[in-house]
Amino acid sequence: xxxxxxxxxxxxxxxxxxxxxxxxxxxxxxxxxxxxxxxxxxxxxxxxxxxxxxxxxxxxxxxxxxxxxxxxxxxxxxxxxxxxxxxxxxxxxxxxxxxxxxxxxxxxxxxxxxxxxxxxxxxxxxxxxxxxxxxxxxxxxxxxxxxxxxxxxxxxxxxxxxxxxxxxxxxxxxxxxxxxxxxxxxxxxxxxxxxxxxxxxxxxxxxxxxxxxxxxxxxxxxxxxxxxxxxxxxxxxxxxxxxxxxxxxxxxxxxxxxxxxxxxxxxxxxxxxxxxxxxxxxxxxxxxxxxxxxxxxxxxxxxxx
Amino acid sequence: xxxxxxxxxxxxxxxxxxxxxxxxxxxxxxxxxxxxxxxxxxxxxxxxxxxxxxxxxxxxxxxxxxxxxxxxxxxxxxxxxxxxxxxxxxxxxxxxxxxxxxxxxxxxxxxxxxxxxxxxxxxxxxxxxxxxxxxxxxxxxxxxxxxxxxxxxxxxxxxxxxxxxxxxxxxxxxxxxxxxxxxxxxxxxxxxxxxxxxxxxxxxx
Numbered sequence: 145x146x147x148x149x150x151x152x153x154x155x156x157x158x159x160x161x162x163x164x165x166x167x168x169x170x171x172x173x174x175x176x177x178x179x180x181x182x183x184x185x186x187x188x189x190x191x192x193x194x195x196x197x198x199x200x201x202x203x204x205x206x207x208x209x210x211x212x213x214x215x216x217x218x219x220x221x222x223x224x225x226x227x228x229x230x231x232x233x234x235x236x237x238x239x240x241x242x243x244x245x246x247x248x249x250x251x252x253x254x255x256x257x258x259x260x261x262x263x264x265x266x267x268x269x270x271x272x273x274x275x276x277x278x279x280x281x282x283x284x285x286x287x288x289x290x291x292x293x294x295x296x297x298x299x300x301x302x303x304x305x306x307x308x309x310x311x312x313x314x315x316x317x318x319x320x321x322x323x324x325x326x327x328x329x330x331x332x333x334x335x336x337x338x339x340x341x342x343x344x345x346x347x348x349x350x351x352x353x354x355x356x357x358x359x360x361x362x363x364x365x366x367x368x369x370x371x372x373x374x375x376x377x378x379x380x381x382x383x384x385x386x387x388x389x390x391x392x393x394x395x396x397x398x399x400x401x402x403x404x405x406x407x408x409x410x411x412x413x414x415x416x417x418x419x420x421x422x423x424x425x426x427x428x429x430x431x432x433x434x435x436x437x438x439x440x441x442x443x444x445x446x447x448x449x
Numbered sequence: 450x451x452x453x454x455x456x457x458x459x460x461x462x463x464x465x466x467x468x469x470x471x472x473x474x475x476x477x478x479x480x481x482x483x484x485x486x487x488x489x490x491x492x493x494x495x496x497x498x499x500x501x502x503x504x505x506x507x508x509x510x511x512x513x514x515x516x517x518x519x520x521x522x523x524x525x526x527x528x529x530x531x532x533x534x535x536x537x538x539x540x541x542x543x544x545x546x547x548x549x550x551x552x553x554x555x556x557x558x559x560x561x562x563x564x565x566x567x568x569x570x571x572x573x574x575x576x577x578x579x580x581x582x583x584x585x586x587x588x589x590x591x592x593x594x595x596x597x598x599x600x601x602x603x604x605x606x607x608x609x610x611x612x613x614x615x616x617x618x619x620x621x622x623x624x625x626x627x628x629x630x631x632x633x634x635x636x637x638x639x640x641x642x643x644x645x646x647x648x649x650x651x652x653x654x
Contacts, residue, residue, distance in 0.1 A: 155640060161636070196593065197597070205499075209512045214484065217480060
């Protein structure tokens with residue numbers, strides 16, 4: 145094999161695109177050729193420098209894209225005729241009221257005053273041991289229905305922002321943290337919530353939430369926090385099953401490495417199969433090395449036969 | 450090298466029957482199933498677009514355009530190739546259009562004019578740069594700038610093959626399928642791209 149052809153094949157070698165026998169020939173040549181060894185080292189350094197040029201997509205960008213897409217899809221699905229503008233809706237409704245316009249207008253003003261007062265004067269209240277403080281209050285009126293006696297029925301949705309303070313043993317606090325751990329729009333909130341919940345993985349509900357986050361959360365930071373929480377439960381069958389799935393499907397090498405470490409806490413036959421399977425597919429050198437070491441520690445062969 | 454691909458590819462193979470079920474539901478008009486399908490691939494799609502176009506706004510446009518195309522045309526998906534290949538074909542075509550338009554306009558992709566003056570578009574994308582002492586950071590910064598310039602010198606097709614192999618971790622055979630060409634042609638394209646990168650950057654690594 146000439147130096148020229150070795151140099152030509154080096155990029156393919158580094159990308160793992162050479163056939164095994166070509167790989168062996170190249171390695172044998174490089175072993176005995178100082179110039180080619182230097183060239184290979186240079187290309188490896190170039191690879192590493194290029195790796196650092198990788199773009200990490202901000203979770204906020206992904207969340208924004210998802211929201212925009214779903215909005216566009218909803219818009220596509222709605223027939224044009226069924227999409228009146230807000231002005232048409234408002235004027236249409238107002239005109240339909242006819243003689244009832246005056247009392248409805250008056251009652252709407254009364255309702256506005258009532259809610260404004262609630263917003264500015266509502267005192268803090270207690271709920272199930274957790275201190276609750278109202279901080280903001282908003283509402284959306286869905287319908288206004290006059291009746292024969294001149295009264296009006298108004299249907300509205302209330303959105304209230306409150307602050308709850310309580311210990312981790314408070315059921316309400318825990319329920320809210322579990323909900324926050326599933327908040328698709330805010331990965332930072334999910335990281336913080338999982339971080340708090342992870343110290344309470346003794347609870348089956350919390351453990352379920354950690355496993356769900358580990359398997360489904362798009363943010364690697366959240367998944368790593370979930371792994372930390374499951375560390376003391378790595379021998380449980382459900383956790384092990386989730387860890388095995390993570391090994392084969394998680395796109396983040398850091399998460400895969402953690403999963404190997406946790407699975408290695410309890411070595412069994414099924415783990416050998418999972419690791420052998422992984423090593424066939426794994427492209428990350430460090431993870432592959434980790435797998436290899438784990439298999440050697442279990443006296444298992446690296447390949448499958 | 451590619452940190453994401455192999456495990457994801459393994460999952461894709463394993464999940465195919467489930468995925469086809471999902472696609473059939475989308476074809477019947479199930480929007481929830483579409484949402485699920487999007488979430489299976491949208492991170493990779495956005496990463497590919499952002500990596501290739503080095504602009505979060507352009508990546509956002511490609512993301513939206515690609516998945517809307519999928520939604521509009523999913524009824525024509527005949528299961529004769531993997532959904533992943535079909536989707537990536539759409540995404541790579543959109544990205545190639547962007548890259549070609551950029552080449553024609555000789556657009557400076559890195560700079561965006563705003564009311565507060567010119568801003569580097571890449572500032573909105575987080576790059577994995579080494580942290581450490583200031584001298585090293587400066588050196589890294591310069592190296593990364595040179596890498597950016599060297600990537601810009603590749604033809605759109607070389608840029609695409611390089612991105613798919615180096616950053617997305619696709620095998621050459623899969624790249625050939627996505628780009629509608631042979632594995633050999635993809636290999637030659639990758640070879641040209643790496644040779645150009647080596648010539649442009651060999652002295653600084």
